[in-house]
Each structure stands twice: as C-alpha cells, then as structure tokens.
Amino acid sequence: MSTHYIAGQWQPGLGESLQSLDPVSQAVLWQGQGATAAQVDAAVAAARGAFSLWAAHSLDGRIAVLERFAACLKSRADEVARAIGEETGKPLWEAATEVTSMVNKVAISIQSYRERTGEKSGPLGDATAVLRHKPHGVVAVFGPYNFPGHLPNGHIVPALLAGNCVLFKPSELTPKVAELTVQCWIEAGLPEGVLSLLQGGRETGVALAGHPGIDGLFFTGSSRTGNLLHAQFAGRPDKILALEMGGNNPLIVDQVADVDAAVYTIVQSAFISAGQRCTCARRLLVPQGEWGDALLARLVQVAGQIKVGRFDEQPAPFMGSVISLQAAAQLMQAQQDLLAGDATALLAMTQPQADAALLTPGILDVTAVGERPDEEFFGPLLQVIRYDSFESAIAEANATAYGLAAGLLSDSRARFEQFWLHSRAGIVNWNKQLTGAASTAPFGGIGASGNHRASAYYAADYCAYPVAGLESENLTLPATLTPGVTL
Numbered sequence: 001m002s003t004h005y006i007a008g009q010w011q012p013g014l015g016e017s018l019q020s021l022d023p024v025s026q027a028v029l030w031q032g033q034g035a036t037a038a039q040v041d042a043a044v045a046a047a048r049g050a051f052s053l054w055a056a057h058s059l060d061g062r063i064a065v066l067e068r069f070a071a072c073l074k075s076r077a078d079e080v081a082r083a084i085g086e087e088t089g090k091p092l093w094e095a096a097t098e099v100t101s102m103v104n105k106v107a108i109s110i111q112s113y114r115e116r117t118g119e120k121s122g123p124l125g126d127a128t129a130v131l132r133h134k135p136h137g138v139v140a141v142f143g144p145y146n147f148p149g150h151l152p153n154g155h156i157v158p159a160l161l162a163g164n165c166v167l168f169k170p171s172e173l174t175p176k177v178a179e180l181t182v183q184c185w186i187e188a189g190l191p192e193g194v195l196s197l198l199q200g201g202r203e204t205g206v207a208l209a210g211h212p213g214i215d216g217l218f219f220t221g222s223s224r225t226g227n228l229l230h231a232q233f234a235g236r237p238d239k240i241l242a243l244e245m246g247g248n249n250p251l252i253v254d255q256v257a258d259v260d261a262a263v264y265t266i267v268q269s270a271f272i273s274a275g276q277r278c279t280c281a282r283r284l285l286v287p288q289g290e291w292g293d294a295l296l297a298r299l300v301q302v303a304g305q306i307k308v309g310r311f312d313e314q315p316a317p318f319m320g321s322v323i324s325l326q327a328a329a330q331l332m333q334a335q336q337d338l339l340a341g342d343a344t345a346l347l348a349m350t351q352p353q354a355d356a357a358l359l360t361p362g363i364l365d366v367t368a369v370g371e372r373p374d375e376e377f378f379g380p381l382l383q384v385i386r387y388d389s390f391e392s393a394i395a396e397a398n399a400t401a402y403g404l405a406a407g408l409l410s411d412s413r414a415r416f417e418q419f420w421l422h423s424r425a426g427i428v429n430w431n432k433q434l435t436g437a438a439s440t441a442p443f444g445g446i447g448a449s450g451n452h453r454a455s456a457y458y459a460a461d462y463c464a465y466p467v468a469g470l471e472s473e474n475l476t477l478p479a480t481l482t483p484g485v486t487l
C-alpha cells in the first residue's frame with residue numbers, strides 16, 4: 001500500500017490504522033496505516049541527507065521544479081478537485097478554485113521570494129554590503145482538513161523554493177488529496193529526500209514535531225493544536241515555528257442602503273465552505289431597531305433557501321457537508337448549548353439525515369447570552385449580537401482572544417476609518433466578504449490566531465533567514481590605521 005513517501009520510495013505505514021471517509025455517503029476513500037516514530041526518523045534522515053544539495057541548487061533550478069509541479073497540477077486539475085470534493089465534502093466548483101489557488105501559488109511565491117528574500121547589494125565604504133537569504137534546513141509542514149491542497153501548499157511551495165527540505169504531514173482526514181499532491185511533486189522531478197509525505201494523526205504529528213532533526217515547523221490548524229506546539233517549542237529559539245490558527249471573526253453591519261448586497265456578503269462570509277474557513281464570520285453585529293430587524297428577516301429568508309448537497313450534485317449546491325459526522329454532532333451540540341443558555345434560533349441549523357454530515361445554515365441571536373463562549377464554531381453556525389452604538393459594536397467585535405479577520409459593512413468612510421483604527425485583526429475588510437483572502441497579500445492573525453508569522457505572500461519571510469555581509473574582492477590595509485596599532 002503506497003501510504004508514505006520517504007527517501008524517494010512509496011512505502012506502507014506501520015502505525016495506527018487510518019481511513020478517510022466521504023462525509024456524506026461514509027464510503028471509504030482511502031485507507032492505510034500512519035507513520036511510526038521510526039518512519040518519521042527515516043524521513044528526517046533522508047531530508048537531512050538531501051538538504052545541502054537542494055540548498056545548493058541554483059534558484060532557477062528550483063524554480064524549474066516548481067513550475068513543473070504547477071503544470072502537473074493543472075493537467076490533473078479535475079482529478080485533484082474531485083478528491084478534494086470527495087474528502088472534504090465541498091462542492092466541485094469550490095474544489096476547482098482550490099486547485100487554481102495551488103497552481104497560482106507557484107508564480108506568487110517566486111515573486112514574493114525575489115521581492116522579500118532575494119539578494120541585495122550596494123557599496124559601503126570600500127566594501128560591498130550584501131544581503132542574501134538561506135534556508136533553515138529541514139522543516140515540517142502540518143496541514144488542516146478544510147483546504148487540504150491549498151493551505152499545506154502555501155507552506156510547501158515557498159519552503160522548497162527557499163531551499164528547505166520538507167516533511168509533510170497532512171490532516172489524517174484528507175490523506176488522498178495529500179497523496180495526489182505529492183505525486184505531482186515526484187512527477188516534477190524533485191530530488192530524492194527533498195520532500196517526504198508522512199500520513200498520520202496526532203501520534204505521527206507528535207513524533208514529527210518533537211523530532212530533534214527538524215529546524216522548524218509550519219502549521220495551519222486549530223488554536224488548540226497550535227498552542228500545544230507553541231508550548232512544545234518553548235525554549236527552542238533555534239527552531240522556527242509559524243502558526244496559522246483559527247478565529248472568532250466579527251462582521252459589523254452598519255445601516256447600509258443596499259440590504260440585499262449586505263445579505264449576500266454575510267452569506268459569503270458565514271456559510272461558504274459550510275462555514276469551514278478560518279476567515280468565516282462567526283459573529284454578526286447588527287444594530288438594534290427596525291432596520292436591523294428587517295436585515296435579519298431578509299438574511300434568514302435567503303440563508304434558509306441556500307442549497308446544501310453532495311459535492312458532485314447537479315445543479316451545484318452552495319454548501320457541501322462538514323468534514324465528518326463527528327464534526328456535525330459537535331456543531332449540533334454547540335447550537336443546543338447556546339440555545340440552553342438564552343440564545344434564540346432565528347434559523348435553526350439542522351442535520352437532515354443522521355448518517356450524513358450535511359448541515360443547513362444556522363443563525364442564532366446570542367445577544368441575551370450572559371457569558372458568550374469565545375470559541376470558534378467551525379461550521380455553518382452564525383451568532384448574531386445586536387448593538388446600540390457603533391462604539392459598542394467595535395468593542396464587541398474586539399471582545400475575543402482571537403484576531404484573524406474582522407469586517408465592516410457600511411456606506412460611511414468615516415465609520416470604516418474608526419473601525420480600522422480600533423479593530424484588532426490581521427485581515428480588516430470593508431464592504432467585502434471576510435472569506436477569500438488573496439494569496440498576493442500577507443495572511444495571518446494576532447492574539448490566539450497566530451504567532452506573528454503571516455503566511456501567503458509573507459510566507460517567504462519564515463522560509464529563509466537573512467545573512468548580511470561586508471565583502472571585498474581583495475584584502476587591503478585601510479588608508480588610515482586605528483590609533484595604537486603599528487604595522
């Protein structure tokens with residue numbers, strides 16, 4: 001069984017049994033065994049062995065491999081999109097956009113590498129001041145399930161471009177997409193050992209994160225896991241750790257002229273990917289009063305008509321399933337807990353079939369809930385909070401330990417400027433949906449959402465370290481010697 005790719009060879013796993021399931025039909029899509037600590041050791045050793053040659057490759061040589069990878073993905077786009085749809089449940093149209101993002105990541109990373117971590121030099125006295133960048137060495141990449149192709153790719157592409165060797169541990173819920181991605185790297189001609197694929201869950205993750213042979217770890221996933229990794233890396237300033245984590249993202253609605261535009265933007269913010277994007281709006285802040293009541297009535301009407309269905313259903317649904325029956329059950333429980341604590345269902349989230357992870361959009365008014373949980377409910381469950389002044393809406397928006405994305409829908413520039421000044425988040429949008437961030441911009445959050453190492457366009461920054469130097473072709477005595485030295 002080809003489960004792991006280690007030292008240029010596909011090999012079976014020797015660890016825990018793994019299966020990935022179609023979240024709707026529960027059909028088995030992939031099965032194998034996770035990588036053991038010994039297999040992690042072998043992959044780290046292969047990467048260490050491959051590092052100096054890969055780092056010494058010319059930049060053009062590494063770019064050529066990346067471009068062949070992008071070409072392979074393009075030629076297998078339908079197959080990869082289908083695997084994404086099957087494993088995550090997201091509709092095919094959306095899975096296709098994920099593959100496009102993966103392809104585009106290559107050109108964007110090359111541009112970013114040159115701009116942010118390329119070479120610079122200039123005269124300084126009788127020498128040349130030179131700035132170059134070097135790769136860290138061997139880095140681990142941990143991916144989440146919600147973008148099983150695009151998000152690990154957002155670490156892997158810039159890491160390889162900078163000359164690092166990579167140990168890729170995808171989410172245990174999406175091994176098939178990871179396998180297809182690695183097949184493309186192999187087809188692109190990546191030298192042996194430069195990239196390994198280690199499938200597995202927590203056990204494999206723990207073995208890899210704690211391995212003394214890695215120089216860094218680039219993580220995208222939940223704040224819970226990210227915090228564990230942060231604690232594990234404490235006292236290790238020699239290792240680089242980039243954490244891209246979750247959010248409890250606020251979206252403030254001001255009294256705007258175009259109600260339908262507001263409703264559409266809220267739907268795209270809260271319910272795309274069945275609410276399984278780190279940037280999804282979790283808290284909708286709506287003014288008290290008649291205008292706010294009318295906006296919510298329209299939102300409930302539109303959200304109640306959203307088409308939910310299997311990833312390959314035709315006509316296409318807007319929302320697919322959540323990742324698993326377990327995730328669906330947890331979300332249903334979260335809704336029940338909120339309702340038990342004084343929330344009101346404006347539109348109850350439902351699970352129409354007990355044996356499928358399809359959920360319909362849910363909208364709860366939680367204004368009356370005394371102690372609102374500052375938690376990320378990673379699914380189609382939107383919490384509404386009514387506010388009485390714009391200042392109190394901003395305060396409410398900031399009432400979170402997270403700080404990933406925040407947005408404002410308002411016709412007033414002055415209000416946007418006030419919001420921008422006071423909001424605490426790495427992404428601050430105005431009259432645009434919170435989701436769908438551009439790869440040509442940095443992407444990261446503050447607070448519990450990240451550790452100040454933004455990804456996307458700024459991923460180049462954590463993939464290489466700067467080396468500054470003073471250089472001169474000849475060693476010469478300076479014209480004036482310092483006092484007290486005679487030659």
Ligand SMILES: NC(=O)c1ccc[n+]([C@@H]2O[C@H](COP(=O)([O-])OP(=O)(O)OC[C@H]3O[C@@H](n4cnc5c(N)ncnc54)[C@H](O)[C@@H]3O)[C@@H](O)[C@H]2O)c1
Pocket residue numbers: 142143144145146147151169170171172200201202205206209220221222223224225226228244245246247277278279376378404444449
């Ligand atoms: N900020 C971002 O860029 C971003 C992007 C996408 C998703 N996310 C977040 O990711 C979460 C959803 O993804 P998920 O559920 O797959 O995240 P997760 O934290 O459960 O898993 C992420 C990865 O960590 C591994 N892992 C889990 N426990 C581990 C441990 N104890 N030690 C080592 N590795 C471990 C998993 O196997 C997986 O590969 C959401 O919270 C979402 O907001 C953030």
Ligand SMILES: O=CCC[C@H](NC(=O)CCC(=O)O)C(=O)O
Pocket residue numbers: 146147151154276277278279434435436437438439440443455456457
């Ligand atoms: O689920 C979290 C990420 C969602 C996505 N963000 C990006 O794609 C950032 C750009 C990049 O990483 O290249 C979104 O905002 O929808």
